[in-house]
Amino acid sequence: MTGQADQAPNPEHDAYLFKGQAFHSECQWVVTFEEHRPEAERLFSDRRLVVLPQEFDYLSEGDVIRFVPDRKAVRVLFRKDANANYFLVTERCNHLCLMCSQPPKDVDDRWLAREILDVLPLLPATTPFLGITGGEPTLVGEDFFDILASARDHLPNTPIHILSNGRTFKDKAFAERYQAIGHRRLSVGIPIYSADPEVHDYVVQSKGAFDETIRGIMNLKSVGAEVEIRVVVHKQTYEGLADLSDFIFRNLTFVDHVTFMGLEITGYTRANMDKLWMDPYDYRAELRAAVQYLAAARINVSVYNHQLCLLDGSIHRFAKRSISDWKNEYVGECATCSRKSECGGFFSSSNLARSSHISAFH
Amino acid sequence: MDDTYQLAYFRFSQLDDERYVLTNQAGEYLVLPRAVLASFVKHELPSTHPVYSRLRSRQFLFDASSNIGKELLALKVRTKAKRLENFTSLHIMVVSLRCEHSCPYCQVSRQSEDRSAFDMSEETAEQALALIFQSPSPAIKIEFQGGEPLLNFPLIQHVVHRAEAINKVAGRSLQFVITTNLAVVTDEILEFCREHSVLISTSLDGPATLHNANRPRPGKNSYELAVAGIHKARLALGHERVSALMTTTKASLSLVREIIDEYVRLDFPGIFLRPLSPYGFAVKTKSYAAYDVDRWLDFYFEGLNYILELNRNGVPFKEFYAATILTKMLTPFEPGYVDLMSPAGIGISAVVYNYDASVYASDEARMLAEMGDKTFLLGNVHENTYAEIFGSDALLDPIEQSFAGSAPMCAECAYEPFCGSDPVFHTATQGDFVGLKTRSGFCNRNMSIFKRLIDLMDRDVTARELFLSWAN
Numbered sequence: 062m063t064g065q066a067d068q069a070p071n072p073e074h075d076a077y078l079f080k081g082q083a084f085h086s087e088c089q090w091v092v093t094f095e096e097h098r099p100e101a102e103r104l105f106s107d108r109r110l111v112v113l114p115q116e117f118d119y120l121s122e123g124d125v126i127r128f129v130p131d132r133k134a135v136r137v138l139f140r141k142d143a144n145a146n147y148f149l150v151t152e153r154c155n156h157l158c159l160m161c162s163q164p165p166k167d168v169d170d171r172w173l174a175r176e177i178l179d180v181l182p183l184l185p186a187t188t189p190f191l192g193i194t195g196g197e198p199t200l201v202g203e204d205f206f207d208i209l210a211s212a213r214d215h216l217p218n219t220p221i222h223i224l225s226n227g228r229t230f231k232d233k234a235f236a237e238r239y240q241a242i243g244h245r246r247l248s249v250g251i252p253i254y255s256a257d258p259e260v261h262d263y264v265v266q267s268k269g270a271f272d273e274t275i276r277g278i279m280n281l282k283s284v285g286a287e288v289e290i291r292v293v294v295h296k297q298t299y300e301g302l303a304d305l306s307d308f309i310f311r312n313l314t315f316v317d318h319v320t321f322m323g324l325e326i327t328g329y330t331r332a333n334m335d336k337l338w339m340d341p342y343d344y345r346a347e348l349r350a351a352v353q354y355l356a357a358a359r360i361n362v363s364v365y366n367h368q369l370c371l372l373d374g375s376i377h378r379f380a381k382r383s384i385s386d387w388k389n390e391y392v393g394e395c396a397t398c399s400r401k402s403e404c405g406g407f408f409s410s411s412n413l414a415r416s417s418h419i420s421a422f423h
Numbered sequence: 424m425d426d427t428y429q430l431a432y433f434r435f436s437q438l439d440d441e442r443y444v445l446t447n448q449a450g451e452y453l454v455l456p457r458a459v460l461a462s463f464v465k466h467e468l469p470s471t472h473p474v475y476s477r478l479r480s481r482q483f484l485f486d487a488s489s490n491i492g493k494e495l496l497a498l499k500v501r502t503k504a505k506r507l508e509n510f511t512s513l514h515i516m517v518v519s520l521r522c523e524h525s526c527p528y529c530q531v532s533r534q535s536e537d538r539s540a541f542d543m544s545e546e547t548a549e550q551a552l553a554l555i556f557q558s559p560s561p562a563i564k565i566e567f568q569g570g571e572p573l574l575n576f577p578l579i580q581h582v583v584h585r586a587e588a589i590n591k592v593a594g595r596s597l598q599f600v601i602t603t604n605l606a607v608v609t610d611e612i613l614e615f616c617r618e619h620s621v622l623i624s625t626s627l628d629g630p631a632t633l634h635n636a637n638r639p640r641p642g643k644n645s646y647e648l649a650v651a652g653i654h655k656a657r658l659a660l661g662h663e664r665v666s667a668l669m670t671t672t673k674a675s676l677s678l679v680r681e682i683i684d685e686y687v688r689l690d691f692p693g694i695f696l697r698p699l700s701p702y703g704f705a706v707k708t709k710s711y712a713a714y715d716v717d718r719w720l721d722f723y724f725e726g727l728n729y730i731l732e733l734n735r736n737g738v739p740f741k742e743f744y745a746a747t748i749l750t751k752m753l754t755p756f757e758p759g760y761v762d763l764m765s766p767a768g769i770g771i772s773a774v775v776y777n778y779d780a781s782v783y784a785s786d787e788a789r790m791l792a793e794m795g796d797k798t799f800l801l802g803n804v805h806e807n808t809y810a811e812i813f814g815s816d817a818l819l820d821p822i823e824q825s826f827a828g829s830a831p832m833c834a835e836c837a838y839e840p841f842c843g844s845d846p847v848f849h850t851a852t853q854g855d856f857v858g859l860k861t862r863s864g865f866c867n868r869n870m871s872i873f874k875r876l877i878d879l880m881d882r883d884v885t886a887r888e889l890f891l892s893w894a895n
Contacts, residue, residue, distance in 0.1 A: 256476075256480035257476040257479065257480055258479075258488045258489035258491075259476075259488050260476075262488075271488075271489055271491070272489050272490060275491050275495070276491060276494070279494070279498070301476075304476070304477060304480055308480050308481075310754070310755070311449070311451055311499065311754075311755050312495045312498070312499065312755075314754075314755050350884075350888075353888060354888070354891065357888065357891040357892045357895055358754065358895050359895050
């Protein structure tokens with residue numbers, strides 16, 4: 062959607078976003094919201110007008126929506142001003158992680174990949190970041206490579222980060238083909254939850270997952286791909302963090318980044334709260350030791366999704382503001398906190414379970 | 424009885440009455456109580472035992488839950504052995520034996536004005552360079568030694584210019600070091616070093632009284648000249664391009680804190696607390712191994728504790744020998760320290776081109792030769808080809824025989840992955856390449872250090888965290 066007079070629209074696929082401002086458009090399509098309906102109907106009587114419910118009024122120039130007239134269905138596919146845009150490639154997955162935030166569905170959803178292929182050419186070349194997620198995005202096979210090739214052609218400077226369980230890369234040829242796409246800023250984030258194969262396999266609810274994931278990481282690194290290891294910290298994983306960081310350093314020294322994530326109370330996590338939830342304050346010692354170990358080993362390490370007041374002070378410098386802007390919130394205690402601007406805050410889902418140690422910095 | 428796991432190849436040794444150290448083939452270790460080790464080797468350790476998972480993730484055992492362990496272990500062993508394919512990277516050129524110091528612990532230097540007798544000639548240097556660039560190593564470090572190498576500075580200039588010219592085609596990562604007491608350094612010399620990125624390695628034995636007693640020279644001002652030289656060289660080359668090395672003498676043994684303080688005061692990032700040298704009269708007295716090593720160990724451990732104390736008070740400082748061992752213990756990397764590698768680093772990691780055109784397997788090998796034992800004389804740069812020198816029995820026999828992976832008492836030692844083999848030392852002290860380890864000062868010293876480092880880390884997690892920063 063385009064809203065500015067000085068930006069030449071592409072009449073073929075751009076829609077003019079009308080929010081009551083001065084008239085200008087060569088576009089055949091005009092998008093507006095309920096509050097501007099009367100004015101829009103008067104001004105654009107010769108155009109194809111889409112009037113969206115008021116709840117969509119956050120949309121702005123550069124965003125991409127899909128509108129299906131017959132079904133009156135609207136989907137927001139891309140928001141230019143969001144700090145992170147993720148494309149869901151498929152809802153299918155070969156894991157059933159205890160804490161999955163996007164529970165998989167075994168359905169034929171190949172249309173999702175097609176839609177991404179439609180959207181990618183519409184995105185601004187200046188897009189600062191793009192995520193590819195699922196489900197397990199590698200399961201879509203050819204479409205996976207087509208999406209990456211399109212990203213390479215249309216967004217050559219945009220960092221593309223794929224969230225995958227890495228198992229498909231156990232096939233060396235798949236890893237080679239992935240690397241051969243040749244996007245310069247392609248990386249893949251792969252979870253390992255424990256150095257103990259049985260614990261990892263339990264967390265992801267799939268026997269044999271550990272071996273395939275490790276082999277996938279080895280293959281990816283042997284072809285020169287960029288790999289991040291992601292560790293979600295919860296009741297099943299916190300005790301093994303020291304052994305896991307040791308395992309990563311001794312066996313997977315060559316990975317590019319290790320990130321420790323907080324639990325997001327959504328999806329399967331809600332059903333498995335008794336197995337997963339613990340106050341992050343209670344694992345701060347284990348997290349500190351793991352982070353400092355990896356940092357001393359000169360491995361690039363970060364902590365995501367954690368409130369600063371719950372982390373040991375010595376690892377604050379590894380904490381990143383990572384929660385997507387549409388997910389993060391703050392609580393009353395945060396109002397007076399002097400470090401609020403550095404802190405990731407909470408997932409909006411966190412009201413279901415929250416640390417009892419939130420305290421403002423002064 | 425849980426017979427569902429397979430024992431991997433591993434070694435174990437006693438740490439003390441209660442505890443054993445286990446090492447896998449990649450040098451990862453675990454400390455276990457004797458009873459746990461016993462039930463583990465008898466296939467009686469239940470998979471629910473907390474140690475079971477740690478044994479599995481460190482590839483001490485394999486079971487049905489995973490089959491990736493062997494691949495990971497193979498990758499790690501390969502990584503550690505990777506340096507071998509590069510062959511010799513450190514090339515020591517003794518450009519002059521002359522020295523204006525007369526240190527009693529030095530076996531090689533001469534007080535002489537006779538350049539023709541004790542300086543390396545241009546022709547010899549040319550031949551040495553031709554050999555150096557036949558090494559397949561992608562990194563070549565040429566270290567100028569003496570005597571006092573600056574007394575033959577024109578030859579250093581010549582070699583640097585020639586090596587740079589050769590390297591335009593050879594394309595190696597080329598580095599130069601001058602090992603000097605800095606007493607005769609000049610602004611012109613430092614300017615040359617700056618232009619050609621030459622590193623300086625100097626000698627500093629500790630505080631002024633100790634240093635000057637250890638290192639006599641006319642004017643009795645070795646310390647003052649060294650310190651002034653360090654400041655001047657840092658100014659010219661950059662702080663981190665000047666390093667210092669100490670030699671331990673009997674007089675040093677009661678002064679470890681003072682020695683360390685001196686290094687801290689002069690803003691060095693660490694110190695290498697070197698063992699007493701066996702190359703001198705000490706070696707000929709049978710008491711050397713037991714008596715001197717034990718006294719040295721007291722000195723070393725006092726120094727190590729003192730440095731940890733400094734670290735805890737916020738002073739970043741390392742003991743470099745421990746740091747080398749800790750790299751082997753705590754990281755997947757092989758530090759490539761010549762005196763602590765197996766196969767031995769002689770010749771294949773470092774080699775010496777002496778002033779008189781003879782080629783020795785190591786710096787200690789030429790000292791041994793000065794004492795009359797030319798076992799490790801590999802050839803002559805004018806008379807022998809690269810293949811003759813580096814394929815000589817004089818080099819290959821000691822490397823093969825002393826290989827710790829098969830040497831008696833080393834092969835089954837849990838500390839072998841951290842250790843090395845030193846056929847020159849054992850030739851000097853016991854008359855053969857391997858030596859009897861129960862009488863070996865090398866073995867006693869290193870085993871004591873390995874045990875101490877593991878014990879410190881096992882008892883105190885904060886020590887382990889400090890040591891990890893030393894190792895990386």
